[in-house]
Amino acid sequence: MLDADIAKCFDRINHEVLLLKLNIKGKVRQQIKAWLKSGVIDTGVFTATSEGTPQGGVISPLLANIALHGLENRLIKYVETLPGIKAKNRENLGFVRYADDFVVLHKDIAVVQRCREIISEWLGGIGLELKPEKTRLTHTFKPELSEDGKAGFDFLGHHIQQYPAGKYRSNRNAYGTILGFNTRIIPSAKASKVHQEELGRIITKHRSSPQVTLIKDLNPVIRGWSSFYSNSDAQCVGELSKQDYLLYLKLRRWAKRQCGNSKDGHVKYWHSINGNNWVFATREGKANPFRLLSHSGYCSSSTSYVKVKGDKSPYDGDLIYWSSRLGTHPQMPNHKAKLLKQQKGKCPWCGLSFQDWDVLEVDHIIPKALSGKDEYKNLQLLHRHCHDEKTALDLKEIRRKDHSKFLEKLSQFWEKFDWKWVDDIPNFIGRAVRKSDMTNGQHTE
Numbered sequence: 001m002l003d004a005d006i007a008k009c010f011d012r013i014n015h016e017v018l019l020l021k022l023n024i025k026g027k028v029r030q031q032i033k034a035w036l037k038s039g040v041i042d043t044g045v046f047t048a049t050s051e052g053t054p055q056g057g058v059i060s061p062l063l064a065n066i067a068l069h070g071l072e073n074r075l076i077k078y079v080e081t082l083p084g085i086k087a088k089n090r091e092n093l094g095f096v097r098y099a100d101d102f103v104v105l106h107k108d109i110a111v112v113q114r115c116r117e118i119i120s121e122w123l124g125g126i127g128l129e130l131k132p133e134k135t136r137l138t139h140t141f142k143p144e145l146s147e148d149g150k151a152g153f154d155f156l157g158h159h160i161q162q163y164p165a166g167k168y169r170s171n172r173n174a175y176g177t178i179l180g181f182n183t184r185i186i187p188s189a190k191a192s193k194v195h196q197e198e199l200g201r202i203i204t205k206h207r208s209s210p211q212v213t214l215i216k217d218l219n220p221v222i223r224g225w226s227s228f229y230s231n232s233d234a235q236c237v238g239e240l241s242k243q244d245y246l247l248y249l250k251l252r253r254w255a256k257r258q259c260g261n262s263k264d265g266h267v268k269y270w271h272s273i274n275g276n277n278w279v280f281a282t283r284e285g286k287a288n289p290f291r292l293l294s295h296s297g298y299c300s301s302s303t304s305y306v307k308v309k310g311d312k313s314p315y316d317g318d319l320i321y322w323s324s325r326l327g328t329h330p331q332m333p334n335h336k337a338k339l340l341k342q343q344k345g346k347c348p349w350c351g352l353s354f355q356d357w358d359v360l361e362v363d364h365i366i367p368k369a370l371s372g373k374d375e376y377k378n379l380q381l382l383h384r385h386c387h388d389e390k391t392a393l394d395l396k397e398i399r400r401k402d403h404s405k406f407l408e409k410l411s412q413f414w415e416k417f418d419w420k421w422v423d424d425i426p427n428f429i430g431r432a433v434r435k436s437d438m439t440n441g442q443h444t445e
């Protein structure tokens with residue numbers, strides 16, 4: 001495989017080529033051109049952008065995606081010229097790209113080498129080049145076949161490598177043949193280090209803060225990192241427990257600083273919760289201890305990712321594909337998937353099909369406050385915005401019912417004194433009238 005790195009991709013993208021590729025005319029083209037040329041001001045310092053797009057700019061990855069679009073087709077065109085069946089040759093080439101990060105996979109090293117040359121040529125056309133010291137030809141399994149003697153490669157924060165495995169544990173190919181190796185995808189060493197550094201920075205910042213503030217700041221970072229790797233094999237190789245242990249060492253230093261010695265720190269900040277010893281949490285005696293999330297506890301089972309088909313885009317209007325994919329999404333809880341199937345992928349409120357990016361919420365068809373039950377028959381999935389609309393109507397209904405109950409109680413109350421409660425609902429005004437007055441022509445309110 002070829003693990004490639006484009007030298008200063010964002011700084012060097014050729015404006016003219018990019019605009020040409022956008023293939024638009026008139027005002028929009030002028031506007032984008034003006035953006036490209038306008039330069040950036042970062043912390044008061046102006047930097048010109050006579051070429052390239054600003055690194056870290058929100059639109060830069062999109063522009064890089066547009067600029068590098070077509071590279072894959074160029075490589076496919078090449079492998080089609082190889083001896084053999086065209087379709088088979090296309091299938092044999094692995095090409096994965098995200099913005100400026102990409103890898104090329106092929107079983108024949110000569111093909112990968114030729115791809116490297118083609119990519120260099122192609123990049124030259126848009127003013128870019130491969131960075132020689134960061135571009136490497138490597139093997140996913142055998143270190144001796146890699147240029148630098150190391151097997152595997154990093155891609156988007158993951159390290160991907162194959163390891164030898166006996167016949168019971170080995171991966172099999174599509175025909176059931178034992179391959180003799182397993183593919184493992186784990187957080188890359190660099191990503192793990194960056195994560196620990198971030199946790200370290202937060203702990204240092206909260207040197208003298210209370211424990212609860214520290215936990216509140218750490219939890220979202222732990223949750224984010226762990227869920228990013230929840231589809232990887234991090235759990236199996238103990239990477240998550242390692243992260244927990246390294247974090248524990250940092251917290252132990254923090255606790256020692258707070259208490260003056262580590263023994264008191266342990267007693268004060270670590271507790272046993274639900275049979276789980278060593279939970280970094282606020283005092284146990286309180287009703288709701290605030291506890292630190294653990295990396296390994298967060299994703300307890302690793303789920304395999306359902307890949308989006310290569311040529312599918314959420315914008316392609318293939319609603320059946322996208323709504324059925326939702327049901328098989330590893331992060332879609334079972335009960336939601338069940339409801340989704342029941343509703344045929346549609347929101348009953350607005351009648352539109354759900355899309356991959358929609359926020360879905362479970363709704364009680366008859367609200368619990370109106371004695372609706374907690375069973376599948378009474379549940380439905382709605383868009384969040386649709387759910388808000390329905391809840392507003394439900395609340396109105398609940399209030400109306402509460403109001404009539406209230407009026408009933410008022411009449412009962414006045415009845416005891418032989419008075420009558422007369423209400424005027426539309427105006428929310430009522431009056432009590434003495435009953436005895438009604439017969440003798442008087443009227444006391």
Ligand SMILES: [Zn+2]
Nearest residue numbers: 347350383386
């Ligand atoms: Zn809806």
